[in-house]
Amino acid sequence: MKSMPSTREMRRAFMTGDASYDGVFITAVRTTGIFCRPSCPARKPRPENVEFFATPKEAAFSGYRPCKRCRPLDIAGRGPAWVQKLMHKVERNPTVRLPAGELRRLGVDPARARRYFLKHYGLTFQAWCRSRRLSAAFLRIQEGATVSDAMSEAGFSSESGFRTAFERVFGATPTAARARDAIHLDWLETPVGPLVAGATNDTVCLLEFSDRRMLEAQLQTLKRRFQTTLVPGTNRVLRTLRKQLAEYFAGKRSDFDLPLDYRGTPFQEKVWQALLTIPYGQTWSYRDLASAIGDARACRAVGTANGMNRIAIVIPCHRVVNASGELGGYGGGVWRKKFLLDLENGQASLPGS
Numbered sequence: 001m002k003s004m005p006s007t008r009e010m011r012r013a014f015m016t017g018d019a020s021y022d023g024v025f026i027t028a029v030r031t032t033g034i035f036c037r038p039s040c041p042a043r044k045p046r047p048e049n050v051e052f053f054a055t056p057k058e059a060a061f062s063g064y065r066p067c068k069r070c071r072p073l074d075i076a077g078r079g080p081a082w083v084q085k086l087m088h089k090v091e092r093n094p095t096v097r098l099p100a101g102e103l104r105r106l107g108v109d110p111a112r113a114r115r116y117f118l119k120h121y122g123l124t125f126q127a128w129c130r131s132r133r134l135s136a137a138f139l140r141i142q143e144g145a146t147v148s149d150a151m152s153e154a155g156f157s158s159e160s161g162f163r164t165a166f167e168r169v170f171g172a173t174p175t176a177a178r179a180r181d182a183i184h185l186d187w188l189e190t191p192v193g194p195l196v197a198g199a200t201n202d203t204v205c206l207l208e209f210s211d212r213r214m215l216e217a218q219l220q221t222l223k224r225r226f227q228t229t230l231v232p233g234t235n236r237v238l239r240t241l242r243k244q245l246a247e248y249f250a251g252k253r254s255d256f257d258l259p260l261d262y263r264g265t266p267f268q269e270k271v272w273q274a275l276l277t278i279p280y281g282q283t284w285s286y287r288d289l290a291s292a293i294g295d296a297r298a299c300r301a302v303g304t305a306n307g308m309n310r311i312a313i314v315i316p317c318h319r320v321v322n323a324s325g326e327l328g329g330y331g332g333g334v335w336r337k338k339f340l341l342d343l344e345n346g347q348a349s350l351p352g353s
Contacts, residue, residue: 007052010025011047017038017039019039019081019082020080020081020082020107020112021039022080023037023083024080024115024116025053026052026054026055026056026072027040027050027051027052027053028050028052029045030051031045031049032045033064034064034066034067035056035059035066035072036070036072037080040067041069041070042069042070056193083113086098086106086113090129090132091132095153095154095155097155098129103125110125113125114126131233132233133155133156135182135231135233136154137154137174139235140154147162147175181202181226181228182200182228182229182230182231183200183222183229183231184199184200184230184231184233184235185197185198185206185230185233186234188242188245190249192336192339193209193210194210195207195208195210195312195313197238197241198230199235199237200237201235201236203237203260204258204260205226205311208310209312214331226261237258237259240258244256244257248343251346254280254344256314258314260314260315267305268305268308270293271289271306272309272315274289274293275289275306275315275316276315277292278320281344281345282319285321285322286306287323290302303320307331312332319341327341
């Protein structure tokens, strides 16, 4: 809660419907059992019936359900309007500089921008902008651009400053980067909340729910397994993943056609490979999964490996249930597991509907 605004500030923002606070905190109403984004257009409750949370996950864990009108589960993926405005400005012109004075001119409080980007991306807004510029430079160098051209296009005026920043992020000089790869991370909005997606230039290696407790550990595992760096950005593989996920959630795709890289222990990789054979619309028990890898007694170990899957949905660990037919656990939350299984059986409805 330390990164959240004061209770007084949050109460004022909620009661006035201030959309600039969307994504900064979540409001829950005790009398209705519903949680909302600050800009929710629904009738405002009495102040004493309101409590505040940092994330939709915290509100859900406290027993609240998402509002049907403002759909707060969507917000982390898309971001409030002021965040979208900043991100679009950077995407259109990666070299643009947005210091505190320029942010204020755009109607954005620099402290709020810093707080939001730290919370959702692990970087201050200025560090996020710098990472985007370096990511673009990395791709241009790999495409064959000269270091000088990449530096200029990324908006760096000092070659020494560019080389120092580049090597700090990528662990290699700009020239050596031609032979290296990086994992690009992007946020994908879905009906079950935002997903963090990661891909090299050739393969998908991460698809994880942004509010999962294990996300930070998964990112560290990626860096260790791939011996490379993680940078914000997108590439051809991530754009294909975004398109295929949209088709999946629209009920128009039952199989993903994507190159995957799911490095793990030999046992984990064996389990994840078996998960890929579970047909769309069907479920297996943990014993079924253990039998598929040739050891029906390994149910517990299979369950652990299943939970360590780093590529959710595409590697369908949600299709594994208890022998009794009950859903069992799921890293993204049982409600998401139910949604995905209902979707694959043509019975899904949006969360909160």
